[in-house]
Amino acid sequence: MNRWTYGIIALLLVPVQTTWLNGIELHSVKPDLVLLLVYFTGFYAGEMSGLRAGLGMGLGTDLVSGGPFGLHIATLAMMGLVSGLLGRFFLNTTATLTMGMVFMLSILDGILVFFFHQWVLGGIQFADVFRWTLLPEALYNTATAGIVFWAGLGRLNIKKQGAGTASLSIPIS
Numbered sequence: 001m002n003r004w005t006y007g008i009i010a011l012l013l014v015p016v017q018t019t020w021l022n023g024i025e026l027h028s029v030k031p032d033l034v035l036l037l038v039y040f041t042g043f044y045a046g047e048m049s050g051l052r053a054g055l056g057m058g059l060g061t062d063l064v065s066g067g068p069f070g071l072h073i074a075t076l077a078m079m080g081l082v083s084g085l086l087g088r089f090f091l092n093t094t095a096t097l098t099m100g101m102v103f104m105l106s107i108l109d110g111i112l113v114f115f116f117h118q119w120v121l122g123g124i125q126f127a128d129v130f131r132w133t134l135l136p137e138a139l140y141n142t143a144t145a146g147i148v149f150w151a152g153l154g155r156l157n158i159k160k161q162g163a164g165t166a167s168l169s170i171p172i173s
Contacts (some may be wrong), residue, residue, distance in 0.1 A: 006041075010053070013037055014060040029136040031144040034061055034072075035109060038080045039102055039145070043093070047084025054080030068120065075112050079105050095149045102145035103138050110134035 013033055021030040034057045042050020058073035065072065086101055114134070118124050 010037065010057060011060070014057065014064055017061070018064050026140070027132075027136065029133065029140055031140045032106065032109075032137065033144070034076065035079060035106060035141060036102065036145055036148060038076050039083045039105055040148075042080040042083030043087035043098075043101070045084070046087070047081050050080030050082075050084035050087075051077050052080070054078065068116070071113065071116055075109050078112070079109055082108075095146050098149045099142045099146045103142040106138035106141040107134060110137060 017033050021033070024030060038050060038054045038057055041053040045053075054075075054077035055073060058076035061072040061076070062069050083101065083105060090097060110130075111134070114124070114126065114129055118126075
């Protein structure tokens with residue numbers, strides 16, 4: 001995918017995340033497509049591309065979210081960097097691996113956001129937030145990542161940056 005196509009997708013994804021996904025939310029929980037784009041960018045293109053994607057998508061999210069400025073920049077940049085570092089260790093990827101890593105990163109992202117809100121606002125119970133927000137959102141992100149991987153990325157012959165001649169395609173019968 002060239003830079004223009006990626007840039008257009010990234011620019012359109014933030015408004016889609018903040019407006020259209022309200023129609024598919026379950027109990028005020030919706031998938032975080034921005035986190036998924038940052039994860040896939042970092043995992044397939046490397047940690048610096050993931051970091052840059054996280055910074056850019058975090059800036060866009062902070063500009064339209066109305067929340068504390070800089071929170072999404074920091075968390076998404078960290079998620080892009082971590083996913084890029086994880087991508088170094090796995091040459092061949094599967095839907096199960098992708099879903100597990102997205103689940104882990106989604107929980108980590110939610111915990112970081114929780115601790116920021118706890119620091120600023122205080123009085124928030126972690127058990128309630130985890131049970132009613134973090135875990136359902138992580139499961140929703142995991143299911144969405146599995147669908148995206150199965151529908152698109154798993155069927156494409158994508159080569160990871162620095163992977164030499166190893167192919168990431170998954171034969172699906």
